[in-house]
Amino acid sequence: MAAFSTDEGDSFSSSTHRGDYDVFLSFRGEDTRHGFTGYLYQALCDKGFKTFIDNKDLQKGEEISAELIKAIKSSMISIIIFSQNYAFSTWCLEELTKFLECKKNGxxxxxxxxxxxxxxxxxxxxxxxxxLTTHEKKFENNIEKVLRRRVALYEPASLSGWHYEDGFPEYQFIQGIIRVVC
Structure with missing residues (x-):
């Protein structure tokens, strides 16, 4: 079963874009890079969207680089692909907190x-x-960071999105996302 629900009635177009990227894709590489996310990236590019997808060489250390923060801030749309191991990545959770800050700015x-x-x-x-329990142990001296991440994971509950389950063709699911972004 898959749902293509979104409360975003707006249509997005790269011709009205204000930043460096139309779309920023956040994902756990080992879960979806060579499958779903790769297909979504290609479909967005094929439709003319300037899409940011991280480069493995960008991810060095635990802190988000200034280059990545700039890409997040200069994107019109962020698509967060929550997968089984997404929250184990400190990198993904830091990206998520940045997206939610940028959401406040439109x-x-x-x-x-x-x-x-x-x-x-x-x-x-x-x-x-x-x-999150793993992060709490790892960052026990920085509980504020862990709390920020907990809040960041909770906040998407108020956002409309898509739920993909096995059995639904990925291609059709991706086309549903593309229709909303267009």
């Missing part, structure tokens, strides 16, 4: 729940709860 944030139940993200259960 950036559109669209969540995609890829083979995960949205309630696991919102309630911080399953792999998301385990990941």
């Amino acid at each position: 950036q559109t944030v669209l969540p995609v729940y890829y083979k995960v139940d949205p309630s696991e993200v919102h309630k911080q259960e399953g792999s998301f709860g385990l990941a």
Whole structure:
């Protein structure tokens, strides 16, 4: 089953874009880079959207680089692909906190729940709860950072998005996302 619901009634066009990128894709590389995210990236580019996808060489260390922060801030739309291991990445969670800051300044944030139940993200259960517990142990001296990440995972609950489950053709699912972004 897949849902293509979104409350975003607006249509987005690269001709009205104000920043460096039309779309920024946030994802856990090992989960979706060579499958779903790669296909979504290609479909967005084929439609003429200037799309940011991270380069493996960009990710060095635990802090987001100034280059990546600039790309996030200069994107019109952020698509967050929540997958099974998304929350285990400190990098992904830092990106997520930046997206939600940018949302306050008008950036559109669209969540995609890829083979995960949205309630696991919102309630911080399953792999998301385990990941946050792991971060709490790792960053026990910086509880503020962990709390920011918990809030960042909770906030998408108020956003409309898509839920992909096995059995629905990825191509059709991606086309549903593209229709909303266009």
